[in-house]
Amino acid sequence: EVHLVESGGGLVKPGGSLRLSCAASGFTLSNYTMSWVRQAPGKGLEWVSSISISSSYVYYADSLKGRFTVSRDNAKNSLYLQMNSLRAEDTAIYYCARLFHYGGYDYSDYWGQGTLVTVSS
Amino acid sequence: DIQMTQSPSSLSASVGDRVTIACRASQSISNYLNWYQQKPGKAPKLLIYAASTLQSGVPSRFSGSGSGTEFTLTISSLQPEDFAVYYCQQTYSVLWTFGQGSKVEIK
Numbered sequence: 001e002v003h004l005v006e007s008g009g010g011l012v013k014p015g016g017s018l019r020l021s022c023a024a025s026g027f028t029l030s031n032y033t034m035s036w037v038r039q040a041p042g043k044g045l046e047w048v049s050s051i052s053i054s055s056s057y058v059y060y061a062d063s064l065k066g067r068f069t070v071s072r073d074n075a076k077n078s079l080y081l082q083m084n085s086l087r088a089e090d091t092a093i094y095y096c097a098r099l100f101h102y103g104g105y106d107y108s109d110y111w112g113q114g115t116l117v118t119v120s121s
Numbered sequence: 122d123i124q125m126t127q128s129p130s131s132l133s134a135s136v137g138d139r140v141t142i143a144c145r146a147s148q149s150i151s152n153y154l155n156w157y158q159q160k161p162g163k164a165p166k167l168l169i170y171a172a173s174t175l176q177s178g179v180p181s182r183f184s185g186s187g188s189g190t191e192f193t194l195t196i197s198s199l200q201p202e203d204f205a206v207y208y209c210q211q212t213y214s215v216l217w218t219f220g221q222g223s224k225v226e227i228k
Contacts, residue, residue: 044219045208047216047218047219050215057215062122105170105171106153107167108157108167109167
């Protein structure tokens with residue numbers, strides 16, 4: 001059974017850094033593109049970043065302005081999100097999701113339960 | 122970025138009603154459009170991909186249609202477990218975007 005478990009969230013002061021992890025099980029991580037999606041309290045979904053199978057292609061939402069870095073370690077079945085220069089507006093639940101590619105179409109078929117990041121002084 | 126706009130933002134409906142949610146893209150996205158359902162405190166769940174293909178295990182009362190810039194999600198007969206927030210997502214661009222969500226509430 002596919003499982004994605006995020007960790008690393010917590011309370012951080014504005015300007016601080018945090019590294020999120022996503023542990024994958026039940027499938028071979030090295031076969032899938034992965035992504036991060038966040039959701040501010042009471043708000044909608046916002047795509048954050050995607051990373052290809054071999055990390056050759058990485059994409060970020062324009063709103064992040066270079067503050068976040070996505071990476072992966074396929075040998076450890078893990079996905080990461082390094083978040084720097086955090087702001088109050090980065091407060092959100094962060095989900096990792098597996099991207100399924102089929103017939104030229106992409107969609108997130110499995111999601112983790114999310115980890116909460118709170119940026120506050 | 123491609124902007125996705127959903128309507129309505131919320132609606133009230135009764136069990137058994139037919140419900141339609143619209144999603145409009147700011148430019149043509151062909152049929153690179155997904156629909157997700159999210160219940161309180163839970164992660165999103167994929168319902169439909171490629172605008173009209175039902176994900177395995179999703180009840181057939183859910184359907185999707187559209188291409189280009191106009192899309193719809195239809196629930197043919199609303200069930201109690203369908204009260205949730207629904208999001209559209211475009212994957213035409215490598216910079217994905219979601220609609221703002223449409224909340225389906227009990228009348």
